[in-house]
Every structure is written in structure tokens, then in C-alpha cells.
Amino acid sequence: MALQWLTLVATIWLQSFNGTNTNFPSYSSELKKILSISQLQLNNLAFASDAGKLMGFISGLAAAYLPLWLVLLIGSFLGLVGYGLQFLFLINKGLDLSYWHVFALSVLAGNSICWINTVCYILVIKNFPLDRQIAIGLSTSYVGLSAKIYTDIVDVLAPSSSHERAKLFVLLNSVLPLVVSVVVAPLVRDVNEEKSRKLAGGFFTMFMITILTGLFGVITSLSSSSRFLTRLFVLIGMVLLLLLPLVTPLVEKVRENFEQKCRIRVYAEGFGTNCGAMCLEKNEVGSNGRDGIEFEGVEIGPKLMLRKVEFWLYFFVYLFGATLGLVYLNNLGQIAESRGCSRTSSLVSLSSAFGFFGRLLPSLLDYFFSKTKCMISRATAMGAMMAPMCGAFFLLVISQHEFSTYISTAIIGICTGAITSISVSTTTELFGTKNFGVNHNILVSNIPIGSFLFGDFAALLYKRGKNHGEENCMGEECYRTTFMIWGSLCVLGTLLALVLHTRTKQLYTHN
Template identity: 65%
Template sequence: MASKTLQWLSLVGIIWLQSVNGTNSNFPAYSSQLKQLLSMSQVQLNNLAFASDAGKLFGFFSGIASLYLPLWVVLLIGSTLGLAGYGLQYLFITNQISSLSYAHIFLLTVLAGNSICWINTVCYVVTIQNFPSDRQVAVGLTTSYQGLSAKIYTVLVDSFTFSPVRRAKAYLLLSSLSPLLVSVVAAPLVRDVNVGTSTNMKVGFVVMFLITIATGVYAVVSSLGSVSSRLPPLCNAIGILVFLLAPLAIPMAEKMKEKLLNGEMKVYIEENVGDHVERIESGVKVEDDHTREGEVGAKEEIGVMLMLKRVNFWLYFFVYLSGATLGLVYLNNLGQIAESRGCSGTSSLVSLSSSFGFFGRLMPSLLDFFLSKSRYKISRPACIGVLMAPMAGAFFLLLDTANISLYISTAIIGVCTGAITSISVSTTTELFGTKNFSVNHNVVVANIPIGSFLFGYSAALLYHREGNEDGKCMGMECYRNTFILWGSLCLFGTFLALVLHARLRKSHSHT
């Protein structure tokens, strides 16, 4: 049985990986500069945003690989794909290579988008295996850091460069190198730990939540215009890095505790427990397995082919499509939306959406941790429905011309999109089990590139129709019809989520 130190170290490694794995969320911060550098139209730029999401269409390869290859190999494959996808683009825009066409850039962006799936798969599999009794808590806590990726990259870029052209290059360089470097560091930590008996980890999670919340508060406060203008960029970057290193305090404390108590515990076990140790461990393990089997949806393990035949899968698929995916499409287009409204603070908007997305991803874990024994619990599809309602309102609020409405709507969409993304991991296991999770969930998130293409392309066409001769559009009319369409789709998704909740409640009442 592995020590709790290794268990917590695996969680810290996953936090670091997730912190740099949201490379596609950086796109809005440099999309306008990339559009100018490559002389692209809005439709072509939108196609690149879609290409990043299109990599998820091939995400099931990472799920299959995780079943047959060591997890560290899967991790390094993913980071290498990202190095190739973003690295070759960086070499192109810095004139190191000159033979890339738009089609090549598109395919490289697909490759870079696919790399995220490989790293995510490793993170999810390790978290579920190493924290079976606190699955939702651990998954939500770690994925919240992916919502912070755009903030981290923006802070790092601001520390070293200010020129718009140099910013685009810096984002591509960081996106290519950071996941690989962190993967090499985290590979020894991120592995399946033989947890053995179920132990009380409440204190550790409370401390981890405090660190995580403090990190999020710092990210939000430092994103505010009045604060960010006064705070030196380098100091901001150092602050973020210190908060990312802070979770190491938990495994370090566990290691010290183990060293202090190891001798006393060994003597106690030998003198007082003796031959009963194995029986006690077996009893605890049986109890833990029984608890996990008793969880909703964990009674039945469903393979991908059977999953595709279930009505619940398609309801869930379209709920995700009109909820989290729609939010991601909005965030991908945030740079162009801000530009069309005459708002110059694109970087602060991206940092704001990233910071609130961070809290959104963390929120389900907090609720699950502190309300796990509460009698008043609702299903995860119902939670998704509750989150999609304010998202719909945020899209309609964007019809207001005031910049404050843009900031409020971005914050709401960031929070709700992050929360739905976090809940979706546990929803997949609730509906289809844990055995085939790595493949099943990658099939579920294949809706992201589909939605990115449908919603993003329609938004680009409406933008182009309202634009002038050079394809540039300025004014509220650029995205007015798009926001009405997106808000309506989000309302429809809310209805589907409630239908899925009703179906699950009915099926559970018959079992």
C-alpha cells in the first residue's frame, strides 16, 4: 500500500499539468494579432478556433492508449504533439520556416488541440484511481486549475513582452514548451498509486481548498484593471508561480508526519493488531468497494458501443453541446467580440474569464465535499440545468451596449462553463461507469468540435455579413443575432438537462 504522501504528490502533479494544459483557452488573447500576421479573414480565423477543438474528435485514441500504455508514456505523447503543433506555428510566424500554407496551420492547430486530450486523459484516470472515495472532489479541484491556464499564460506573456506582434509569438512559444516541460517534471508523480485502505483525507482537502481559493482570489483581483495596471507584470507572474507551488505543502507535511509516527505506528500494529491487520484491511477495502458500487450509475459498466445506443447518452451529448461547448465557443470568440464593441481590454477580459472559469470548475468540488452527507442533494444533470439558465441570461445581457454588461456576462459564462466542465467528468461515470471512462468521456467531449464548427462558423458568417469591404465589423450588430441564437440554444439545453434528470430519477425509483 502506498503512502498518503505519494497520493498527494500525484494530485500536485495533476494540478501542475492542468495549469498549463488549457492552451486552447489562450487563443482569444492573440487571435487578433494572428489574424493580422497571417492576413486572414474572420471566417478563416474562426476555422482555426474550430481546428483547436477539432482535435478532440480524435481524443478517443488517448483513451485507448491509456488502457495499454504506461500513463507516463501517454503523457509524453500528448506534450510532444503539442510541441509539434504550436512549435511549428511559432517557427513559421518568426520566419524560421516559410513553406506553411493555411491548410498546414489548420492541421497543426488540430494536432495541438488533440494534445490536450492526452494530458487530460492521464489526469482524469489517475485522479479517479487514486481518489476513489473522493472522486468528484479531486477531479473538480484539479480541473479548476485548467481554467486558470489562460490567466497564467497571459501573466507570463505580459512579463516579457508588450508588442502585439511579439505577444502572438510569445503565446505560441509558451504553449509549445510549457506542457512538455511540466510533463517531464510531473511524469514520475502522476501514476496509479496503490491506495489500499480508505483513509481520512478531510484535513488535506480542506487545506488544498484554502490554497486553491486563495489562488483564485489572487487571479481575479490581479485581473481587475485598476489592480493590474499598478502591479508590475513580473511581480504578478512570481505571485502566480508561488501559489502553484503552494500545494506541495500538503505532501511535505504528510511526509514529516509519516516519519514522526512511523516508528510508533509500527510498534502499535505489531503488538496490538498482529494477525488481524490483514482482516482489518480486507474489511475496510470491502466497505470502500461497497460504497463505490452503491454510487449512482456505478452499478453498470457500459462500453462505448452500448453507450451510443442509449437515449441518456444523446440527451447528455446535446446538453453538453448547448451548455459548456457554447460557452467555450463564446470564449474562443472573445477577442473579436471585444474588438467589435470597441473594448480595448481583451487581455483583461481573457484573464477575467479564466479566473471565473477557475472558480466555476472548483465550485462543484466544494459543494460535493461539504454537502456530501446532506439529505438535500440533486442529480448532476439537474445541476447542469441550473447552471445553464444564468448562461442563457448572460447571452441576452450581451445585447446591452455597456462595457460593464460585457464584463458581467463574460464572468457568468466563465463560471458556468467551468462548473459544467467539472461536473461532466462525474456525470460520465454516473451514467456509464468508471471502467471504460477514458474512452467514453472522450466520445462525449467530441461534441466540442462539432459545436465549435456549427456555432462558431454561423457567428463568423453573421459577422462577415455585417462587416465592411475588408471583412472587419465594428458595432453591436456584429454579434447581435449570434447572441440571440446562442441564448435560445442555451435555454433549450436547460430543458434537455431537466428531461435527463427526470429520466434518471424515474429509473432510480424503479431499482
């Protein structure tokens, strides 16, 4: 039992440092100056990181034939090369790279994220099959804190110089995922333990730790300080909170010992105590409230999946939902600058922290409502998350106030995170678990497509809004049309989610 929980802790640590692309807005403006590139070229670098997902299916194929720990190390090594060479270029160590070299390295670095994500998803699906959404939401929620964690480290090591901060972000992106991967590699395995046991106690402990971590992230994002000791305190606090999930195996061990004593008493007293009834209940019913029946669809391979209408509905729902949100977050540095926000890094940290809660939200709902007969489809859940995003984009159109930027960013962050978390379970329910590594990576290939289409279009409108002779576009006109288009696409995605619900609701009525 302890090893089963340790595998979840391992995925939490991996996800905490695997969101290297989420801190791109924190150094994108400085990178633009160093490379002397236009806004459109900078947008293409953000797209390049996402373009690595176009080859993400390779990690799914590798996971089907190689040990998961080896797949993990391969992915982290790709990240080391992709970001490491960029770092050497930025510090002028004799490495002369053209813009297209940096573009190719960004693609490689983006692809490395797919390898680590694939390992995390498969590990959770195998070790927590009856509590899949809960475990996935817990682990993937920490991706939402990646930008916050990296920013906390940079704030301590390079608090003032924007040039030094940019170099340090790239260095950390290259090194930290590899270090964490090496540390957790021994835990990356399929645990041969009983999978139908009730795990509610451990999940409750994990939820409390996770919520505490998220609150700490939000509060410290909103209250920036110039004092070194305060920044150091924030970093130490975050490190301790990342170590805190290690108490969960201990809590479960105590609970397991208590249940064992209960069973002894039950047999001795002839099943005549409340303790005995509690023990039987905990062992007979799975924590997903479905009596140990694993909920999943028919196993469907990639070729058949691509011929299904449900897949393409799902594809465009994700494109106009989570992908659109990610494009907004990728452009957050320039959006904040154009709207006159005083501190871009705190806005990025805020979006990261709320993305954290967004990824956690579906798991909380599953945990508390999975035993009820009222169960909504994943498509409906995605549509419900996209509706507030529509309002957030239109709020950015009608209000230029800095407070509106913070509110909209928080909403987009939480909704994007929630849709990303829901999508993992949606893929397994619609197409099964056998080919999950390939199927889900095919789905998320819409991220680079959306990043290119939506991001470049926004960059062209941004360029058109600049006054003659100015380097940057300032004012509400820079992104007004972009926000109107993005909000309209989000409305379309919400409607497509309802159509997907009508085509897949039989999965939920039959189960």
C-alpha cells in the same frame, strides 16, 4: 499517503499549463493580420484546435494499453510539434506554411490536449475513487487559470508589441506543457494505497490554497498595470501559488502521525477517550459520506453507450451548455473588439479566472454537502449552471455597456467551467469507469462540432454586419443575432438537462 497527494499535485500542474487553446483569443486578432485571413477563416482555426478532440478517443485507447506516463509524454510531444512548427512559421525561419498547414497543425495541437486530459482524469479516478468529484474539480479547475498564467508570462517578457506577444504565446504553448510533463512523469502512476481512508483534512488544505490562487487570479486580472515590477510581482506570486499545493502531503503526514498516536492511546486506555472515537470515525467512514461505497453506474462500452437515449440527451446538454460557452470564449477577442472593450487580454484573463472557480464549484458543493441525505443528480446540477448562461447571453443583447460584457463573460466562464467539471463524474456515474477514457472523449467530440456550427454561423453574421470597405465589424449589431440564438439554444439545453434528470434519477435514489 504522501504519494497519493503528490499525484493530485501533478495533475494540478499539468492542467495549469494544458489549457493552451484558452489563450487563443489573446493572439487571434494578431494572427488574423499575420495570415491575412478573414474572420470566417480565423473561426475555422479556433475550430481546428477543437477538432483534435474528434480523435481524442485514441488517447483513451492508448491509456488502456500503455503506461500513463508514456501517454502523457506522447500528448505533450504532439503539442510541441503542433505549436512549434507554427512558431517557426511566425518568426520567418524559412518555414513556408499555407493556411491549411496551419489548420492541420492546430488540429494536432488540439489533439494533444486530449492526451494530457485523459491521463489527468484516469489518474484522479484511480487514486481518489471515493472522492472523485472533489479531486477532479480541484485539478481541472486549474485549466481555468491557463490563459491567466500564460498571459502573466507574456506580460513580463513582451508587454507592448502585439506581434511579439503573438509569437511568444505560440512558443509557450509548444514548450511549457512538455516541460511540465517531463517533470511530473515519475508521479503519474496508480498508487497502491488504501483508498477508503478519510481525506477531508488534505482536501480542506487544498481547497484553501486553490481558492487563494483563484482570488489572486481574479484580482490581478481586474487591476492591470503598465509597470514592469508590478507585472513581475504578479508572475512570481502565481508561480509561488502553483507550488503551494506541495504543502498538502506535509499536512497529511502530520495528521497521520497524530492519528497514529491517538490509536496507541486508545488501545492503552481501552477505547475510553474522545480521541479514540475521532480516530475510529475517520477510518471507518469515507470522505464522500457514503461509508466507503463507491458510487458508479454499470460498466458500459462505447458501442452500447451510443445506443442509449441517455447518452444523446447528455450529448446535447453538453453541446448547448459547456460547448456553447467555449465557443463564446473562443470568439471573445472579436466580441470584445466589436463591442469596443479597451483591453481584450484582461477580459480573457477574467474569463479564465472565473472559469477556474466554475470548475471548482462542484467540488466545493460535494465536499460540504456529500454527507447530507439531500443529493441532486449531476443532470440537475448541469441544468442549474446553464440557466444563468441563458441570462448572460440575453444581457449581451440588451446592453452594449462594457460593464455588461465583463459581467456576462464572468457568468459564462464560471458556468462553462462548472459544467465541464461535473461532466467527468457524470460520465463515470452513467457509464462506469472501465471505459471512461474512450467514453468521455466520445462525449467531448461535440466540442469541435459545436465550434464549427456555432462559430462559423457567428462569423457569417459578423461578416454581414461589416460596413462596405471596413476590415472589422464594430458595434452591437455584429453579434446581436448570434447572442439571441445562443441564448435560445442554452434554454433548450436546460430543458434537456431536466429530461435527462428524470431518466437517471433512479441512480441517486438507489444509492
